[in-house]
Amino acid sequence: MIKTGLYFGSFNPIHVGHMAIANYMVEYTDIDQLWFVVSPQNPLKKKKTLLDDYHRLELVNRAIGDDLRFRASKVEFGLPKPSYTIDTLAYLSEKYPTHQFFILMGSDNLESIHKWKNADVLLANYDIIVYPRPGFNPESAEKYPRVQIANAPLMEISSTFIRDAIKEGKDIRHFLPYRSWDYLQQMNFYKK
Template identity: 70%
Template sequence: MSDFVTDILAPKTNLQLTVGLYFGSYNPIHIGHLAIANYMVEYTDIDQLWFVVSPQNPLKKKNNLLDDYHRLELVELAVNDDDRFRASNIEFRLPKPSYTVDTLAYLKDKHPNYHFKILMGSDNLENFHKWKNYETIIENYGIIVYPRPGFDPQKVQVEKNITIAEKAPLMEISSSFIRKAIKEGKDVRHFLPQKTWEYLNDMNFYR
């Protein structure tokens, strides 16, 4: 299996490109993900954002996940017409469970001219100390945190290389909400990009 990002995005110059890595299960991707991504590429120093589809999150159970291929396809359909975004299956080829620090090391080796930053929700920031080798991530890569409802940035001690995107829009929509709504027979087509919804609906997912 090829890596979409590595195959289609060759370095254009020797100038450093700042790439935001937006990790997630994307089960499924929805308009909330895209709104956050859009904000990050327009209001931070990120030049391009990669949606990194995670095959397995070490801190989450794998229950109810669609197959890796289908979740990647849903992301591809959502972003393939926007040059600011890319879908990445990079973690599909790495040892499982996948750890962010290992993915970063692999990407840095393949793209030495790129500067990688991680996007994470404020809920993940609270548990960041549980991540494998989190000190290495803080020391060598940037982190941009987008707020979740109820997050108070004044109560967080911001360390080196961590930026809080305090003005980013709050997103209360979630993949679990969409899965539950579909199972209940609700029409949620406007919560997803059109092509993503059409694929998901045609495949009868989450019903």
């Protein structure tokens, strides 16, 4: 079985924090590869500042470049909206029977997982690797037997910060992979 981590997100835009976490996951956990699953619409988030799906996918592809450990996935683009993790996992598990899928998530998502569609099925059938965010109490994960906490360095960078900084005219090119930054500049994204 190919151990494949699924890193779900809007990646609006992808930044060096996402890439550092992805790098950590493939180097320090049991997963062999990591797929960035670009989500069209998180049912728990508002859509108003979301770039078009294919632009966000392009940003991820540019960030990945030729790193064969990573893959950009548009699987949720063709699934019913809004996207639910359990539905995506069911689809991928059927399509890729030689893969064992792991869910990668930030600790903020673990704290709200009880609100997710079929959370009990998800927690019973899939391994979850949690990236701890500042203020996270690891003891809160002990009630979930298939959840492991990654001992990754903490990143305090967010896509919201990136969007706001661009809107304010700040030069933040070093917060994004260069090819992604270049694409944002070419397309004039987030400036208004």
